[in-house]
Amino acid sequence: MRTFLFLLEKEFKQILRNRIILAMIIALPTIQLAILPHAATYEIRHINLAVVDADHSTLSAELTAKLNASRYFNLVSDGTSYEDALELVEDGKAHLILEIPPHFEKDLRLASKAGLMIAVDAVDGTMGSIGSSYLNQILQSFTAGLVARGEIAYPEAAGPQARIQVIPQYRYNTQLDYKTYMVPGILVMLLTLVGGILAALNIVSEKEQGTLEQINVSPVPKQSYLLAKVIPFWIIGLLTLAIGLLIARFLYGIVPAGSLLTLYTFAAVYVVAFTGFGLLISVAAKTQQQSMFIAFFFLLIFFLMGGLFTPISSMPYWAQVITWFNPTAYLIDVVRLIVMKGSGFADLVPQFFCILGFAVVFNVWAIFGYDKTA
Amino acid sequence: MPEAVIKVENLTKRFGDFTAVDHISFEVRKGEIFGFLGANGAGKTTAMRMLCGLSRPTEGHGTVAGFDIARQQEQIKKNIGYMSQKFSLYNDLKVWENIRLFAGIYGMKPKRIAAKTDELLNRLGFMAEKNTFVEKLPLGWKQKLAFSVAIFHEPQIVFLDEPTGGVDPITRRQFWELIYEAVEQGITVFVTTHYMDEAEYCDRVSIMVDGRIEALDSPRELKKRMEARSMDEVFRQLARKARRSAD
Structure with missing residues (x-):
């Protein structure tokens, strides 16, 4: 002892x-x-987004502004060529590309349906998948806003909108x-x-x-x-x-x-x-x-x-x-x-x-x- | 003739297929200074580590202070002091703290330690350095202190592994005076060295070559037998036979 x-x-x-x-x-x-x-932190913010706006319409400009206003995205380019945007991705300056095709506004107004292309740099998988899902959410709220304002008709193909809304209650945190x-x-x-x-x-x-x-x-x-x-x-x-x-x-x-x-x-x-x-x-x-x-x-x-x-x-x-x-x-x-x-x-x-x-x-x-x- | 405090028979240590110590046998008597000589790599340190209970023999047996070196290592450790080749006091402890620690782990009581510490430091002329960190001491002082710590608990035998390596001749001389003082207290000294003038100070010396003991006697007898003028010459004659390269 x-x-x-x-x-x-x-x-x-x-x-x-x-x-x-x-x-x-x-x-x-x-x-x-x-x-x-x-x-x-797991919260992903400030995702670098390159928007390729080939439409140059009021709606495409509105969409771009909405994305830019989001705290999740930094708009690194709103150029017109997909190749330019891809170069940004290759240089590591952009994580996501959103391509707005020509006639986007026309298609949306006339057919209530328009294609958009999202390209994701999946090297950082989390950033890529979370980024594209944020982007989807913003796009949905954008179209919902348009419908609400009566600017476009509600797409028939989508069926009746779900009436049940889930509001999660987070316990302990x-x-x-x-x-x-x-x-x-x-x-x-x-x-x-x-x-x-x-x-x-x-x-x-x-x-x-x-x-x-x-x-x-x-x-x-x-x-x-x-x-x-x-x-x-x-x-x-x-x-x-x-x-x-x-x-x-x-x-x-x-x-x-x-x-x-x-x-x-x-x-x-x-x-x-x-x-x-x-x-x-x-x-x-x-x-x-x-x-x-x-x-x-x-x-x-x-x-x-x-x-x-x-x-x-x-x-x-x-x-x-x-x-x-x-x-x-x-x-x-x-x-x-x-x-x-x-x-x-x-x-x-x-x-x-x-x-x-x-x-x-x-x-x-x-x-x-x-x-x-x- | 005084009783033997170290007895060794056919002591052997092998590392893989390398035989570091090859069937050595000898006795060390109580109260003598036993010089354990040999070139670098001859097996001195390995043999000494077996005697101190730091290493298990591969073959052979022996006793130190009456305890078996293969089985009763912890008993042996209570009865010996050891000063290794590599300086091994704590650099981040002060002089008195090192003494207190090592005396304490050999079971000395704090009061006795304190009194004996002052007495030792006065005798060595070290009192001014009582509160100095060991790290700051010059090498010669460190070695004198390490030796004093090794015998502080008054062991029966003290093992010294090249205790004077790297110090000047005056300090070596002072170191040997400390060894003689220890012998006067009845401590048996087992010392390895490279310095042949130091071999002359020993009562008996053994000379190891390639893991074996080639000669064992008093310096005077060895010189006479080999018709040599000095221990240096005796050593050279024997070490010439070595086949192992020195490391």
Whole structure:
């Protein structure tokens, strides 16, 4: 026990003297929470649209103006040739082309029917599909407006207009604000980075400096040595979360709907899991470079397969199976449920035992993987 | 004759098909300075790491401080001190903090550590550097400090792996004075070195060539037997047989 306290004292002194780490503890949550929720928004705006107006009519001009007025589109060209517009797409200056053919207005007025062509740059698939659906909506409202003003007859072929209108009611995130959705995910990312990366680099740096050998040649029990490493990271992790929650509150007005105690219980176990994960890598790697590379490999998979950016439920089944083995996926789910929906501990017991399981496995594995005698 | 504190028989370490240490046998007696010589790559460090419980022998057996080197490594570690070739105190801890840490993990009590720290620093003329970060010390001082830390908990045996590498002759001389002081306290010293003048300071030396011990005796006997004027000449005669290239 006394040995352990000496080791703990050493770890705290070292970490408190590491100015860069201390600065990162403040900077990481601040910068990530200030910037990422805005950058990682799913709302697609400012799609560059090239309109090819071959009609030069009042209606085509009205349509172009309507599109330009929309916050979703930036009109990059209203030229007359499709080739020019395509060149803009090839140069990456336009994502969508809307071609208004000659006789558009005439066809619409006389036949209540006119063709338009939309060409989509599908390199960025999301931008392309969302862009074309926005465009469709605007076109529909444009024609509906014309019908309402009695400028064109209602197209007979389309049949009676649907009378049932669905008005969705969005629960738990009434404004469908992506920031509310992203912030809990980012909080989890912070915990993962602090636990995982700091721990992954720690023991291996002692290996490189030769101090680990001095520890290995002493009678220090390896469990004490590892435990003394876990505790400071654990405290740093929970501090980072506190800073993160404060920023979420003051910057976005996000206050967890559920209990802070539940949130902290999960975070506490999760940081132990990820510190164990980092230590495991640190024990296995020979250099900091190796350690960093391995850690990033796994962390990227954990984030991308964790539902941070894309919902797990829309992944193919085999990918969903992989997420069962991803501790980050459980916590992202849990934090969203606690922060947005106000779920209580009783609702989250299965996730709790999964995260606890990871904490036990990673740490026990790290202890067994660490051999004082080579 | 004093009892043996290190006994080794046919100690062997293989890495794949490379035999780093090839069936070596020797004894080290309590209270002696045992010089463990050999060219680079002769297998000195590998052999020493097995004695310290840092590496498992492939073959052969041995005891250090009465404990089996293949099975009781953690027991051995309680009874030895070790100073590695690579400097290994914590650079981001102060002088007294390093002493406190290492003394603490060998089970010394905080009060005793504090008193002995001041006594040590006074004796070394280091008191002014008590609060200096180890990183800032010159190499010679670092090595003297590392040695003092290695014997602070009063081990039976201290293992020194090329402790004076890279320091000037005056500092080396001072370092050896520290070694003699340790011997006076009853600590057995096991030291590897490249410097043949240092070999002369040892009670007995062994010379390793290609993983085997080619000679083992007091410097005086070795010189006599090989009709050499100095240990340097003894070493050259033996090391000439080496087939392994030095690394």
